[in-house]
Amino acid sequence: xxxxxxxADRISFFSLSSGSCGNxxxxxxxxxxxxxDAGLGPRVxxxxxxxYGVELSSIMAILITHDHFDHIKSAGYLGEKLHIPxxxxxxxxxxxxxxxxxxxxxxxxxxxxxxxxxxxxxxxxITAFDVPHDSNDNAGYFLEFDGQxxxxxxxxxxxxxxxxxxIGKANHLVIxxxxxxxxxxxxxxxxxxxxxxxxxxxxxxxxxxxxxxxNNYTSDLRNIWLCHLSGDNNSPxxxxxxxxxxxxxxxxxxxQNVALHVLERNILSAKTEF
Numbered sequence: 001x002x003x004x005x006x007x008a009d010r011i012s013f014f015s016l017s018s019g020s021c022g023n024x025x026x027x028x029x030x031x032x033x034x035x036x037d038a039g040l041g042p043r044v045x046x047x048x049x050x051x052y053g054v055e056l057s058s059i060m061a062i063l064i065t066h067d068h069f070d071h072i073k074s075a076g077y078l079g080e081k082l083h084i085p086x087x088x089x090x091x092x093x094x095x096x097x098x099x100x101x102x103x104x105x106x107x108x109x110x111x112x113x114x115x116x117x118x119x120x121x122x123x124x125x126i127t128a129f130d131v132p133h134d135s136n137d138n139a140g141y142f143l144e145f146d147g148q149x150x151x152x153x154x155x156x157x158x159x160x161x162x163x164x165x166x167i168g169k170a171n172h173l174v175i176x177x178x179x180x181x182x183x184x185x186x187x188x189x190x191x192x193x194x195x196x197x198x199x200x201x202x203x204x205x206x207x208x209x210x211x212x213x214x215n216n217y218t219s220d221l222r223n224i225w226l227c228h229l230s231g232d233n234n235s236p237x238x239x240x241x242x243x244x245x246x247x248x249x250x251x252x253x254x255x256q257n258v259a260l261h262v263l264e265r266n267i268l269s270a271k272t273e274f
Contacts (some may be wrong), residue, residue, distance in 0.1 A: 002103065010273045011145060012170065015049040016040060018154075018227040019265035025152065025174065027143065032122055035062045036152055037142060038074040042082075045074060048268045056082060061111070061121045063128075065089035065154060066135035067095025072133050076102045079109030087111045087119075087129065091137035120273050129166050132157040134201040144165040144237035148274065150174070154228045158160060159212050159270035168216060172274065174263075176212070177226035177243065178203035179233040187233050203228070219253050224271060227263045236262040 008028040016024040022039035023170065033054060038045065046056050062084055065071055075096055079086040086109050088096070093110055096102055102107045113119055116136075118127045123146065128139040133155040140153035140163060151170035153163055167173060184194055184205075197203050213224065240262050244254045254260045263269050 001059065003092040003212050007122070008246055011148065011221075012271050012273050013225075014052060014271040015225070015227065015263040015269040016045060016189070017266045017268075018263035019229055019231060020070050020074060021231070021266040023046075023065075023154065023228065026052075027124075027150065028054065028137055032058050032060045034060055034124060035064055037071040038078055038129070039061050039070040041072060042077050044075045044229035045078075048247055052271050058086075059084050061085045061087055063126065063141055064096070065140065065152075066133060067092050067099060068135050068155070069099065069101055071155075072099065072239060073097050079106050081105045083109060085109055085111045087113050087121075087126075089113055089115065089139060090138045091168065092135075092139070095136035097183070103128030109257060127166075129162055130160070131155065132160060132201050133162060134196070134199075148172065155185065156204045159204070159208070164212075164216060167212075168218060169220075169222055172223040172225075173221060174225045175209055175213070175226050176204045176228040177234070177239040178228050178261075179230045180238045180242075181207055181236075182203045183238075184230075184233040189232070197233075203230075206234065206242040207246075210243040213243055214250045214252065217247065217250060217258070219257070221258055222274065223259045223261065223262050225261045225269075229262070229265060231265055233256070236264055261268050 013027050022036040023039050071197045078084045110231040115128045125144040127142045131138045131140045148171050150172040151166045152174040154176045156176045
């Protein structure tokens with residue numbers, strides 16, 4: 001069945017969970033929606049969707065960013081048991097197939113995409129783009145719908161020119177703010193893990209994200225969600241305050257010029273409509 005977005009339709013976005021405990025995001029209208037990543041158990045996904053009146057039967061597709069388990073946990077079950085198409089690049093699908101913790105191997109639900117080549121799911125026009133991370137072919141997503149534009153980029157080692165291009169086009173942005181640099185430096189993580197996190201294929205710190213946003217803010221940007229916070233080396237308050245303060249230094253006031261949200265770990269977020 002084909003649905004069409006009407007002017008009166010409101011688009012909703014919320015996070016079912018964000019972080020190494022599991023990642024899953026929802027974007028949709030009153031008729032249908034899509035998920036980005038499926039890093040929670042299927043029962044949890046179903047329950048948290050239902051909190052906002054969303055049925056799994058209304059999910060038209062799942063977009064996968066990369067093949068780390070906290071992003072793909074339920075991909076096999078949702079794809080093969082519930083017949084929801086799973087969209088990812090060939091390399092990411094290969095990683096999912098080779099993951100020993102995925103018991104329902106994808107077959108008929110597999111949908112291959114190419115970075116830089118737009119594809120359509122109902123009225124969502126979607127373009128995947130490259131994101132540097134130590135996984136198989138990590139992707140961000142740029143989504144266009146009803147005259148609006150959303151960019152989602154998580155698990156980011158560094159912000160590239162290509163990423164900056166898609167972030168710069170967004171009205172709504174979901175971006176990683178993984179760790180506080182001082183907490184990581186002084187924390188209990190072993191050296192090799194600290195080095196991995198701070199490498200060009202690891203994660204972005206609060207400072208890196210905040211400075212990029214402050215230096216590249218445009219008046220078209222209406223919402224920022226900070227995602228994938230570390231449970232050991234960050235806090236929602238630190239992430240929020242770091243970005244708020246950097247934006248303020250550039251004359252961009254949170255609550256006036258842009259809305260700033262933090263997506264917490266393993267918690268259903270507030271729903272934003274636009």
